[in-house]
Amino acid sequence: MDKDYLPFHPNPSKPTYQAPAGAVDAHCHVFGPADKFPYHPKRKYTPCDASEDQLFALRDHLGFSRNVIVQASCHSTDNAALLDALQTAGGLARGVAFIDDSFTIDQLQTMHDAGVRGVRFNFVKRLVDSTPKDVFLSIAEKVKTLGWHIVVYFEAPDLEELIPFLNELGTTIVVDHMGRPDVAKGVDHPDFERFLGFMADNENVWCKVSCPERLTLQAPDYSDVVPFAKTLVERFPERVLWGTDWPHPNMKSHVPDDGHLVDVIPMIAPTTELQQKLLVDNPMRLYWA
Numbered sequence: 001m002d003k004d005y006l007p008f009h010p011n012p013s014k015p016t017y018q019a020p021a022g023a024v025d026a027h028c029h030v031f032g033p034a035d036k037f038p039y040h041p042k043r044k045y046t047p048c049d050a051s052e053d054q055l056f057a058l059r060d061h062l063g064f065s066r067n068v069i070v071q072a073s074c075h076s077t078d079n080a081a082l083l084d085a086l087q088t089a090g091g092l093a094r095g096v097a098f099i100d101d102s103f104t105i106d107q108l109q110t111m112h113d114a115g116v117r118g119v120r121f122n123f124v125k126r127l128v129d130s131t132p133k134d135v136f137l138s139i140a141e142k143v144k145t146l147g148w149h150i151v152v153y154f155e156a157p158d159l160e161e162l163i164p165f166l167n168e169l170g171t172t173i174v175v176d177h178m179g180r181p182d183v184a185k186g187v188d189h190p191d192f193e194r195f196l197g198f199m200a201d202n203e204n205v206w207c208k209v210s211c212p213e214r215l216t217l218q219a220p221d222y223s224d225v226v227p228f229a230k231t232l233v234e235r236f237p238e239r240v241l242w243g244t245d246w247p248h249p250n251m252k253s254h255v256p257d258d259g260h261l262v263d264v265i266p267m268i269a270p271t272t273e274l275q276q277k278l279l280v281d282n283p284m285r286l287y288w289a
């Protein structure tokens with residue numbers, strides 16, 4: 001583990017908010033354990049191990065039923081830990097893989113059979129080396145044949161330049177962490193307006209109203225992030241997902257309490273109807289239909 005790496009919360013609180021039956025944590029990771037699933041030589045950070053058993057124990061503790069496990073950059077294109085977790089979950093988890101253009105349709109079909117339903121294109125420069133756009137487009141063509149979607153992770157200032165490329169992908173797109181708005185600028189800033197416009201113009205675009213802990217300047221209160229997430233949930237109730245982001249790689253400011261993150265949900269999705277869509281109906285439609 002890197003010496004400045006903050007391990008996940010050892011003893012998260014039991015949330016006060018009770019999620020609806022069948023709730024899905026639609027953004028979380030498994031890391032290692034390194035002796036079984038070594039971290040990739042190309043990684044930009046070395047996390048603390050965060051095993052599938054620890055993830056599933058957290059799922060139960062938080063009152064959730066299912067997980068969508070997203071391949072993180074520290075394992076790069078070696079999806080073995082993810083596939084092992086999907087197998088162990090026995091249908092209660094789906095996966096989003098990280099692949100390059102060497103993966104064959106047969107390999108992708110095997111991953112599909114294990115529960116993978118998407119790939120992630122990561123544009124965050126501190127996490128990955130850049131990939132040429134034509135490589136991404138050739139991956140998009142392949143995954144389209146399996147009905148997969150593409151999860152994209154970028155920083156807010158990169159959206160404008162990325163929009164024409166994202167419009168070429170021709171799949172459902174899921175944007176991580178609300179496109180990482182700068183919450184200090186406020187919800188009315190043109191940058192967030194651009195993101196709202198992008199979602200309004202493109203019915204194939206979804207987003208995760210996740211990671212208040214990464215975006216906030218007011219930890220551990222997160223009230224500065226709430227208006228951003230609430231706006232998205234209320235404007236696009238059919239196209240939003242929620243996730244813990246456990247085990248919270250690369251946090252520098254503080255270690256989030258996962259129980260507290262769950263307690264933020266009723267602030268961003270104020271009605272039971274919105275909560276049902278956010279936590280159950282939308283992820284079930286995208287990952288289990």
Ligand code: 0GY
Binds near residue numbers: 072073245248249250
């Ligand atoms: C997240 C966020 C981060 C890391 C990764 O793939 C990754 O390593 O996504 C981050 O550092 O912001 O979603 O886990």
